[in-house]
Amino acid sequence: MSRRLAIGIDIGGTKVAGGVVDETGAITHRTRRDTPHRSTSPSVVENTIVESVEELLRQVDPDDVVAVGIGAAGFVAEDRATVVFAPHLSWRNEPLRAALSQRIHLPITVDNDANAAAWAEACFGAARGESHVVVITLGTGIGGALIIDGHVERGRHGIAGEFGHMQIMPGGIRCECGNRGCWEQYASGNALVREARAMIEAGSPVVADLLARLGGDAAALTGPFITEAAREGDPTARELLADIGEWLGIGLANLASAFDPGLFVIGGGVSAADEMLIGPAREAFRRQLPGRGYRPEARIVRAVLGSDAGLIGAAELARAGR
Numbered sequence: 001m002s003r004r005l006a007i008g009i010d011i012g013g014t015k016v017a018g019g020v021v022d023e024t025g026a027i028t029h030r031t032r033r034d035t036p037h038r039s040t041s042p043s044v045v046e047n048t049i050v051e052s053v054e055e056l057l058r059q060v061d062p063d064d065v066v067a068v069g070i071g072a073a074g075f076v077a078e079d080r081a082t083v084v085f086a087p088h089l090s091w092r093n094e095p096l097r098a099a100l101s102q103r104i105h106l107p108i109t110v111d112n113d114a115n116a117a118a119w120a121e122a123c124f125g126a127a128r129g130e131s132h133v134v135v136i137t138l139g140t141g142i143g144g145a146l147i148i149d150g151h152v153e154r155g156r157h158g159i160a161g162e163f164g165h166m167q168i169m170p171g172g173i174r175c176e177c178g179n180r181g182c183w184e185q186y187a188s189g190n191a192l193v194r195e196a197r198a199m200i201e202a203g204s205p206v207v208a209d210l211l212a213r214l215g216g217d218a219a220a221l222t223g224p225f226i227t228e229a230a231r232e233g234d235p236t237a238r239e240l241l242a243d244i245g246e247w248l249g250i251g252l253a254n255l256a257s258a259f260d261p262g263l264f265v266i267g268g269g270v271s272a273a274d275e276m277l278i279g280p281a282r283e284a285f286r287r288q289l290p291g292r293g294y295r296p297e298a299r300i301v302r303a304v305l306g307s308d309a310g311l312i313g314a315a316e317l318a319r320a321g322r
């Protein structure tokens with residue numbers, strides 16, 4: 001009996017990760033390339049995708065592969081064929097599916113990377129069995145996706161789930177989107193590093209231990225470094241993560257008001273801080289939730305598929321024709 005495999009390609013800011021994914025969500029073969037620089041032409045990115053797919057097809061019986069799913073950071077139009085805007089790439093209204101269909105002779109679907117990651121968690125990960133889920137990806141910024149009634153809710157124009165740019169603090173910190181006070185300026189990896197640097201620049205004595213760990217080089221500070229220090233018991237690093245977690249919980253309470261999910265799944269690099277982040281988020285969520293005591297409370301859990309979620313979900317969306 002033939003298998004029904006799918007290829008998933010996840011196009012991130014630095015890496016194009018590809019894999020063959022089976023019906024259980026397991027990755028059987030992998031490939032990885034650098035993301036072409038955003039100054040290169042759209043065809044260079046297409047070449048990278050085609051080369052990844054061809055390499056993977058050589059490693060399996062090509063007759064077993066039924067579809068190819070592409071996940072990309074950016075706005076994907078409701079036709080699931082056109083990338084309207086991708087911040088890391090030169091794509092602007094790029095007819096990606098049409099261009100790839102001339103070179104890859106399999107059904108192709110295109111989706112936003114956060115939608116793909118959410119679908120992977122819904123099918124194989126932390127959100128299995130839940131019909132209404134909000135998935136938050138905490139990286140340098142905040143990505144998001146919605147599962148409503150068991151399907152990915154993409155919105156009228158394909159770009160629902162851009163939660164990172166909800167305004168959470170009028171007149172607040174300037175965001176690269178042009179507005180002020182966006183959620184991702186308060187509850188992301190960038191916010192974590194910015195706050196730690198601000199404490200260092202202010203000469204606060206409480207960051208002395210953290211600075212000593214860095215060998216005195218404040219520029220070397222990163223989100224993973226802060227998480228590691230917190231895990232080893234550094235009180236300032238723990239406090240910084242708790243602050244981010246509190247902002248996270250406030251935003252989640254807003255999303256609960258809008259969507260009434262049964263579950264929030266928190267993924268992305270910052271979620272490695274696990275309970276040091278999610279514990280304070282749960283507390284702030286409870287305090288902030290409108291009608292608390294009278295409404296069932298959504299659970300808040302960490303994603304389980306890690307950085308593979310995007311490619312697994314892209315493959316599964318394509319395989320299942322969703």
Ligand SMILES: [Zn+2]
Pocket residue numbers: 164165175176177178179182
């Ligand atoms: Zn913004």
